[in-house]
Amino acid sequence: MAYIEIKNLKYRYPKTKDLALNGISLSIEKGSFTGIIGKNGSGKSTLASAIIGLVPQFYKGAYGGSVIVGGQDAATTPVSELSKSVGLVFQNPFNQLSGAKDRVYDEVCFGMQNFSIPPEEMRKRADSTLERLGIYEYRDRNPFDLSGGQMQRVAIASILVLQPDVLILDEPTSQLDPAGSEEVFSVVEDLRKSGITIIMIEQKIDKIASYSDSIILLDKGEVVASGTPSEVLSSTMLESHGVKAPAVTRIAKALSFRKPDSSYPVTVSEAKELMDGRLSFKEVQSTPSPKGNEVFRLENISFGYTPGHDVISDLNLSFDNRPTAIIGQNGAGKTTLAKLMKGLLKPGKGRILFKGKDTAEATVASLAFSIGYVFQNPDDQIFKPKVIDEVMFGPLNIGMNQKTAREKAMAALEMVRLGDKAERNPYDLDLHERKMVALSSVIAMAPDAIILDEPTIAQDDEGKAMIREIIGKLSEQGMLVVSILHDMDLVADSFERVIVMAGGKVLEDGNAREVFAASESLEKAGLELPHITALGKALGAESILLDENEFLESVVRV
Amino acid sequence: MKSISLYRDNGTWLCRVHPFTKLMYIAAAIIVPLLLGTLWAYAVAIALDIALLISGKSLKRARALIIFSFTIIATIFIIKGLFDADNLTPLFSIGSVVFYREGMMKALRTGCVIINMLLSFSILVLTTKPEDIADELERHGFSPRLSYVISSVFSIIPQMMGTMDTITDAQRSRGMETEGSLIKRMKAFIPLITPVVTSSLINTRERAIALEVRGFGGKGKRSYLKEWEKHRGDKPMTIILALIIVSAAVWRVATWLI
Ligand SMILES: Nc1ncnc2c1ncn2[C@@H]1O[C@H](COP(=O)(O)OP(=O)(O)O)[C@@H](O)[C@H]1O
Numbered sequence: 001m002a003y004i005e006i007k008n009l010k011y012r013y014p015k016t017k018d019l020a021l022n023g024i025s026l027s028i029e030k031g032s033f034t035g036i037i038g039k040n041g042s043g044k045s046t047l048a049s050a051i052i053g054l055v056p057q058f059y060k061g062a063y064g065g066s067v068i069v070g071g072q073d074a075a076t077t078p079v080s081e082l083s084k085s086v087g088l089v090f091q092n093p094f095n096q097l098s099g100a101k102d103r104v105y106d107e108v109c110f111g112m113q114n115f116s117i118p119p120e121e122m123r124k125r126a127d128s129t130l131e132r133l134g135i136y137e138y139r140d141r142n143p144f145d146l147s148g149g150q151m152q153r154v155a156i157a158s159i160l161v162l163q164p165d166v167l168i169l170d171e172p173t174s175q176l177d178p179a180g181s182e183e184v185f186s187v188v189e190d191l192r193k194s195g196i197t198i199i200m201i202e203q204k205i206d207k208i209a210s211y212s213d214s215i216i217l218l219d220k221g222e223v224v225a226s227g228t229p230s231e232v233l234s235s236t237m238l239e240s241h242g243v244k245a246p247a248v249t250r251i252a253k254a255l256s257f258r259k260p261d262s263s264y265p266v267t268v269s270e271a272k273e274l275m276d277g278r279l280s281f282k283e284v285q286s287t288p289s290p291k292g293n294e295v296f297r298l299e300n301i302s303f304g305y306t307p308g309h310d311v312i313s314d315l316n317l318s319f320d321n322r323p324t325a326i327i328g329q330n331g332a333g334k335t336t337l338a339k340l341m342k343g344l345l346k347p348g349k350g351r352i353l354f355k356g357k358d359t360a361e362a363t364v365a366s367l368a369f370s371i372g373y374v375f376q377n378p379d380d381q382i383f384k385p386k387v388i389d390e391v392m393f394g395p396l397n398i399g400m401n402q403k404t405a406r407e408k409a410m411a412a413l414e415m416v417r418l419g420d421k422a423e424r425n426p427y428d429l430d431l432h433e434r435k436m437v438a439l440s441s442v443i444a445m446a447p448d449a450i451i452l453d454e455p456t457i458a459q460d461d462e463g464k465a466m467i468r469e470i471i472g473k474l475s476e477q478g479m480l481v482v483s484i485l486h487d488m489d490l491v492a493d494s495f496e497r498v499i500v501m502a503g504g505k506v507l508e509d510g511n512a513r514e515v516f517a518a519s520e521s522l523e524k525a526g527l528e529l530p531h532i533t534a535l536g537k538a539l540g541a542e543s544i545l546l547d548e549n550e551f552l553e554s555v556v557r558v
Numbered sequence: 559m560k561s562i563s564l565y566r567d568n569g570t571w572l573c574r575v576h577p578f579t580k581l582m583y584i585a586a587a588i589i590v591p592l593l594l595g596t597l598w599a600y601a602v603a604i605a606l607d608i609a610l611l612i613s614g615k616s617l618k619r620a621r622a623l624i625i626f627s628f629t630i631i632a633t634i635f636i637i638k639g640l641f642d643a644d645n646l647t648p649l650f651s652i653g654s655v656v657f658y659r660e661g662m663m664k665a666l667r668t669g670c671v672i673i674n675m676l677l678s679f680s681i682l683v684l685t686t687k688p689e690d691i692a693d694e695l696e697r698h699g700f701s702p703r704l705s706y707v708i709s710s711v712f713s714i715i716p717q718m719m720g721t722m723d724t725i726t727d728a729q730r731s732r733g734m735e736t737e738g739s740l741i742k743r744m745k746a747f748i749p750l751i752t753p754v755v756t757s758s759l760i761n762t763r764e765r766a767i768a769l770e771v772r773g774f775g776g777k778g779k780r781s782y783l784k785e786w787e788k789h790r791g792d793k794p795m796t797i798i799l800a801l802i803i804v805s806a807a808v809w810r811v812a813t814w815l816i
């Protein structure tokens with residue numbers, strides 16, 4: 001018998017109509033790496049919760065079928081007992097810190113104390129695990145002071161010291177910046193080699209493709225496909241279940257490069273094996289997009305949170321109507337820059353002009369009329385018990401009448417495809433939907449410029465496609481869209497102008513092709529190439545290829 | 559990170575004294591003068607508090623507390639000195655305002671109680687890590703949940719206050735005035751406080767799950783990473799303090815009986 005055996009598992013959360021899990025049967029062997037993919041709401045996290053017994057023990061609700069983990073029934077064995085066999089790491093690193101310990105070391109030992117592990121053994125395990133995850137040097141730091149990637153590694157360490165047979169990672173990098181994600185992925189890579197059983201839920205399909213022995217595709221609480229990465233990701237019905245195949249697979253499919261077993265390659269190395277030397281690339285000419293009218297002008301801006309410590313120094317920048325992406329690592333000064341533009345922070349030196357007027361004189365609330373800002377965390381703003389009222393809050397504040405406000409709000413909700421949820425309580429929606437509520441609440445105010453802080457976090461492929469569409473629509477309407485982004489694929493195919501920041505300075509400023517050609521600056525800013533671009537480069541393209549169409553137009557099979 | 563815990567490890571002996579010894583000291587410092595009932599007892603207790611704080615190099619940090627309490631005590635002196643029901647004997651007067659002896663004595667007593675309490679508690683609070691108090695309580699049979707609550711509030715409350723700034727920014731960005739007239743600020747209250755409460759509920763729920771999967775809810779035996787290094791005086795001191803409390807109580811009962 002396999003280590004995890006799930007038979008006809010059905011589950012419904014309390015007070016909901018639809019089954020979150022609908023007849024799932026699967027088995028997972030010891031030592032395997034299983035990837036679980038599927039769009040938001042397809043039941044991935046619920047399945048993870050069922051394996052560790054949180055479903056049904058913690059969430060209650062209606063439960064049928066059986067989940068057997070290492071011979072124990074997950075429905076009835078207490079979670080605290082099952083957690084000896086199964087470890088679970090989830091998205092938000094911050095909420096996984098116990099909050100009771102002010103040293104990383106003590107935090108990591110917190111779980112072991114619950115399992116009555118003797119102190120010497122605790123120390124031994126903590127030392128070796130911290131070492132292994134590359135966070136030994138932080139052991140005396142306060143875990144709350146660490147970066148997202150470091151915090152997430154502390155969370156993984158806190159689970160690994162319990163020496164579970166299976167480790168479940170539920171989108172562990174979805175809330176991290178590129179460097180943080182890399183830190184976590186390199187840990188995952190290392191664990192994979194060590195042979196521990198891993199179940200990984202992940203939206204980053206390229207990663208899952210290269211790690212997994214087998215992949216399970218979920219939709220509406222059902223297993224719609226399972227098999228090797230090639231089998232599942234080559235399948236034609238993948239997109240109809242809301243998942244985009246890896247860049248490699250899409251290109252190989254379009255050019256009909258099949259592996260001997262007639263499936264398509266799913267990793268860059270597989271693709272290279274098949275396609276190397278069999279492609280010839282034409283040069284792609286860059287068409288510089290014309291500058292529009294100036295909207296923002298930042299003159300000699302300096303700013304620091306603590307005196308004598310400038311986060312941004314002597315910055316000169318101007319924004320016209322082109323949709324603009326700002327990229328760079330956390331701490332590069334992106335959010336600070338955005339907040340300065342919005343007037344939430346006042347520059348220590350220099351001035352900021354919006355349509356020729358100095359913003360220093362206006363209050364934030366009065367600027368709301370012309371500059372919109374969408375915060376990262378929707379829960380920092382949502383307070384109305386009804387979605388529509390939440391979205392109407394901004395429009396009413398800036399003096400629209402009830403009727404116009406309602407119209408604008410409905411239009412904005414339609415744009416994020418939440419029109420049918422206008423009367424719902426925002427807290428009954430999932431995080432990715434709440435993010436869309438927050439976005440539409442700013443769109444409804446019809447500002448001249450809108451600043452988005454990490455709009456793609458927590459979004460799946462469909463959500464990202466929707467954001468791409470919204471950016472297009474808004475700039476068509478003449479709105480300036482400025483977005484801080486970590487998703488290079490979206491940067492490459494949706495923005496006419498890209499600004500690379502590092503250490504409070506602008507390293508590069510140009511169109512996507514120019515920026516992604518500047519490999520030195522990218523490395524300095526700790527950024528990666530978009531997947532398509534990287535694939536083109538690996539296969540010998542001279543030009544920077546930004547998206548699938550461009551790739552296919554410039555290439556011929558030889 | 560900002561922590562609202564007042565503890566600093568300044569390396570003095572007072573930081574290494576067991577939390578229970580300090581708790582016993584607080585008990586003694588508060589109960590004994592109460593039982594003896596004379597102002598002298600308070601004077602001795604306060605002197606002891608101050609001496610301990612000085613030798614633990616923590617008096618400076620207790621100053622803010624003392625200054626704060628003085629404003630309260632001054633108010634008590636004025637109210638009692640002027641208006642207490644038992645006031646009979648004038649003590650002194652400022653202009654036409656007369657302060658009475660009886661009220662002033664009551665105020666003095668209340669002031670002593672407050673100062674003594676504050677100082678003795680500050681010995682514990684300034685020189686002991688909340689986590690250590692919690693751990694020791696847990697090890698001696700208190701519930702792990704209680705101990706978790708004690709040690710986590712100190713980091714979770716500042717986190718919550720941190721989100722307050724972001725929330726203010728988010729609502730201001732949507733055109734809500736947060737400055738200006740009282741009415742404007744009252745109107746801003748709900749949009750500011752609701753997200754704090756709801757997002758901390760969401761966080762708490764997630765954190766509860768995270769604790770659960772680390773075996774926190776388990777009923778089994780627990781172990782501890784740190785073994786408290788007993789300061790050599792801990793045990794005798796605790797016993798002596800307990801004896802002092804008991805003898806004060808005996809003395810009190812005896813004086814009643816006689
Ligand atoms: N705590 C909950 N209460 C009620 N419904 C929930 C809860 N968590 C998730 N759901 C619902 O269950 C379904 C599956 O969600 P989830 O497992 O989170 O999917 P995924 O992890 O694939 O995004 C969704 O329809 C979601 O709205």
Ligand SMILES: [Mg+2]
Binds near residue numbers: 045046170
């Ligand atoms: Mg999920």
